[in-house]
Amino acid sequence: MTRDPRYDILFEPLRIGPVTAPNRFYQVPHCNGMGRAFPNSMIAMRGMKAEGGWGIVCTEQCDFHATADTTPFTETRLWDDADTPYLARMAEAVHAHGALAGIELVHNGQDTGNLYSREVPIGPDHRPVKWQGHPIQARAMDKADIRAYRRWHRDAAVRARHAGFDLLVVYAGHDGTLPSHFLARRHNHRVDEYGGSLENRLRLFRELIEETKDAVGATMGVIVRFAVDELMGPGGLERGNEGSDAIALLAELPDLWDVNVSDWSNDSMTSRFAPEGYQEEFIAFVKSMTTKPVAGVGRYTSPDAMVSAIRRGVLDLIGAARPSIADPFLPDKIRQGRPEDIRECIGCNICVAWNNLSAPMRCTQNPTAGEEWRKGWHPEALPAKDSDAHVLVVGGGPAGLEAARALGQRGYRVTLAEAGDELGGRVSRESRLPGLAAWARVRDHRLTQIGRMTNVETYLASRLDANQVIAFGADHVAIATGARWRADGVGRTIREPVPGCVGDAVLTPDAIMDGRRPAGPVVVYDDDHYYLASLIAELLRRTGHDVTLATTAPMVANWTQHNLEQGFIERRLVEQGVRILTRHQLAAVRDGAVELVHDLDRRLIRVPGRVVPVTMRLPEDALYHELVARGVANVRRIGDCFGPSVIAAAVYEGHRYAREFDTAVDPDRVPFRRDVFQLDRPTP
Ligand code: ADP
Numbered sequence: 001m002t003r004d005p006r007y008d009i010l011f012e013p014l015r016i017g018p019v020t021a022p023n024r025f026y027q028v029p030h031c032n033g034m035g036r037a038f039p040n041s042m043i044a045m046r047g048m049k050a051e052g053g054w055g056i057v058c059t060e061q062c063d064f065h066a067t068a069d070t071t072p073f074t075e076t077r078l079w080d081d082a083d084t085p086y087l088a089r090m091a092e093a094v095h096a097h098g099a100l101a102g103i104e105l106v107h108n109g110q111d112t113g114n115l116y117s118r119e120v121p122i123g124p125d126h127r128p129v130k131w132q133g134h135p136i137q138a139r140a141m142d143k144a145d146i147r148a149y150r151r152w153h154r155d156a157a158v159r160a161r162h163a164g165f166d167l168l169v170v171y172a173g174h175d176g177t178l179p180s181h182f183l184a185r186r187h188n189h190r191v192d193e194y195g196g197s198l199e200n201r202l203r204l205f206r207e208l209i210e211e212t213k214d215a216v217g218a219t220m221g222v223i224v225r226f227a228v229d230e231l232m233g234p235g236g237l238e239r240g241n242e243g244s245d246a247i248a249l250l251a252e253l254p255d256l257w258d259v260n261v262s263d264w265s266n267d268s269m270t271s272r273f274a275p276e277g278y279q280e281e282f283i284a285f286v287k288s289m290t291t292k293p294v295a296g297v298g299r300y301t302s303p304d305a306m307v308s309a310i311r312r313g314v315l316d317l318i319g320a321a322r323p324s325i326a327d328p329f330l331p332d333k334i335r336q337g338r339p340e341d342i343r344e345c346i347g348c349n350i351c352v353a354w355n356n357l358s359a360p361m362r363c364t365q366n367p368t369a370g371e372e373w374r375k376g377w378h379p380e381a382l383p384a385k386d387s388d389a390h391v392l393v394v395g396g397g398p399a400g401l402e403a404a405r406a407l408g409q410r411g412y413r414v415t416l417a418e419a420g421d422e423l424g425g426r427v428s429r430e431s432r433l434p435g436l437a438a439w440a441r442v443r444d445h446r447l448t449q450i451g452r453m454t455n456v457e458t459y460l461a462s463r464l465d466a467n468q469v470i471a472f473g474a475d476h477v478a479i480a481t482g483a484r485w486r487a488d489g490v491g492r493t494i495r496e497p498v499p500g501c502v503g504d505a506v507l508t509p510d511a512i513m514d515g516r517r518p519a520g521p522v523v524v525y526d527d528d529h530y531y532l533a534s535l536i537a538e539l540l541r542r543t544g545h546d547v548t549l550a551t552t553a554p555m556v557a558n559w560t561q562h563n564l565e566q567g568f569i570e571r572r573l574v575e576q577g578v579r580i581l582t583r584h585q586l587a588a589v590r591d592g593a594v595e596l597v598h599d600l601d602r603r604l605i606r607v608p609g610r611v612v613p614v615t616m617r618l619p620e621d622a623l624y625h626e627l628v629a630r631g632v633a634n635v636r637r638i639g640d641c642f643g644p645s646v647i648a649a650a651v652y653e654g655h656r657y658a659r660e661f662d663t664a665v666d667p668d669r670v671p672f673r674r675d676v677f678q679l680d681r682p683t684p
């Protein structure tokens, strides 16, 4: 297939100072939970992006001094030459495919507690550190500190050049780096030449850029990554005032402007709260203020939207973190004239959450993300089939669909039977909740692929029982029948059924997603802490219900702090008039009211209405157990039917089933390669 000429502009090279990017696909720096702790995994993940056609592939933020210790986050590090080898390997892996390698130096200043290094944090002012609310303060830097900091940055830039990087990102964004702390009025109350006027607050950033150019600018392109709008009104940087004034003052200094909005939760908004291209309105002005090329992000997955952003003069380079995780081969698919094969990011931020938990990132759409080295999984290639086995997949949710797709790609004959009238399982149901339409991409990508395969057949309205499965006579059976939400209040906190939590007093999340609605007021009881309770509350408010959201946690949608959604969720519920009760457990449902007890003072309150318990799910595994009891061999459970979890886990388990099919797996062995530390030789 040949590329659509409409997309040619995406493949034009672009000069960035002394280096040239081969195309307009720029994998911006992004955290990944691997970094220095899992270097082999990190290197292979970055190399895969270059193989897939990203013209520039960057590290995540890379701390460069012991006063900027990002522990417990597992990001890259360049404190001295001891850190160079694995970063050099990353640059090599990127160069091997003709891409440019970029590195983003970071000093998180007053935000880090320096938990590992034990150095006293530094910043423009005395203040408590921000990350995780540690009882540690950053101290105000004096002039000697500022000189030292500039020297460390310059030395790190030289080290990065020696490690083989082509591009260096000077970083003042996300309200999380020293130059951005100096720049923000609310952080900087200095009375010297580094405080006061915008020019003064910008001085440190300007010095860093100039000194970086001086040190490495002859051979490296210098990118400036800068948040032009903090989305906090006049209390922060905004386009139209200091956000644009700062660009004007530094306009021609960088070789490339990489602009975004701040903080990270605003920059990486989920699809529930922001559509593709959502940053354009904030950053579009930048190109009019500089002759240098401009890059930006906005969860672009559509080549038409990318071309449009370039043609309209908003961007020169299409920056992407999440779209490059969901599909490392996005550029290649456009280049090869098959954009419909792009595995589009759904904007769920599971990748972000795993990173924030200091674990290797996971992706809902791309089950191979993070497995490139440790399992040797390639996002596009699968081994050819090892036999002529015919596989029956029961259930067409994300697990069943991915198993069928990947088995089909391997060449196996697959029959997929789905009980309902549509494929997609929970993904189809949940994508109809407010703001989650993009989640249907998990289903749609797989249906597009399966639709082309003559060896995969799908049947709707086909609820199979054990007799039918046995009569079908497949060589292997994958049971992907999913899970159902419990109705009785049992979950993480309460381990016995709640009195009265039965019958008409209860509506389960499944019933709500099936379209049932309570007649009067409702209490959504959350012991799950992810997104679903808040979405059901939002849905029922939209249909005019009086809604109380009671949660056992101290915060609404507590877990979503990890995927950066918590603040947005809470604000939306408050705006919609949902009554919020934190730290409350379900005690009983009786006489038309839901009884809740506060977990500290045990005070009981009664809220009239019915309850929607969002507590836990039980696997739909009766079919599996009956087949096993009747002696059917070669039957496996996958996805939520095996272990209810996030959608990413169901996709992964479906993929894994297909990868490991016809392979002997030793259950006693660690199922992947590990980065293992080498011990120093004992001191003689
Ligand atoms: P997962 O996340 O593990 O893929 P889902 O709950 O999303 O699980 O999907 C499970 C799918 O299995 C649902 O679409 C459901 O209709 C289907 N299903 C459940 N039982 C059967 C059955 N006995 N035969 C066919 N399909 C079934």
Ligand code: SF4
Pocket: 321, 322, 323, 325, 326, 344, 345, 346, 347, 348, 349, 350, 351, 352, 362, 363, 364, 365, 366
């Ligand atoms: Fe996109 Fe979700 Fe994958 Fe992250 S985990 S890249 S947000 S699909």
